[in-house]
Amino acid sequence: MAEAMRPLSLKREGDGLKIEWSDGVVTFVAWRTLRNNCPCASCNEERSKPPDPFRVLTPQEVAAGPPAPVAMKPIGHYAYQIRWNDGHDTxxxxxxxxxxLSEAIEQPPA
Ligand SMILES: [Zn+2]
Known part of the structure; x- marks a missing residue:
């Protein structure tokens, strides 16, 4: 087991989040990917249902536009709580x- 990875820096970049990790890897993840993979109980339940082909955007989703974070708060040393522009923050x-969820965009120098 390698030592626990931690982010050295988190930066908003374009429509996503760029993270430099303590192991030298730099990753990027789109806000939409993060929002779609929200780990809270109600989103988990939502994802476990069969897809609804007639699902339409809620008025909040339409008003908010593409997902973007309005706040990102560290929780201890192991997690971040993200508050989204649609009001979701659990x-x-x-x-x-x-x-x-992130994709590596830079590897540490060999
Ligand atoms: Zn959620």
């Missing part, structure tokens, strides 16, 4: 989850 994103 998702706690662990560092592990952030890393697994």
């Amino acid at each position: 998702g706690i994103y662990t560092l592990e989850l952030l890393r697994s």
Whole structure:
């Protein structure tokens, strides 16, 4: 087991989040990916239902536009709570989850 990874820096970049990790890898993840993978109980339940082909956007979703965070608050040393522009703020994103949703865009120098 490698030592626990932690972010050295988190930066808003374009429509997503760029993270530099302590192991030298730099990753990027789109806000939409983070929002769609919100780990809270109600989103988990929503995702476990069969897809509804007639689902339409709620008025809040339409008003808010594409997902974007309005606040990102560290929870201890292991997670971030993200408040979204649609008002949703119950998702706690662990560092592990952030890393697994992100794609590596730079590798550490060999
Ligand atoms: Zn959620």
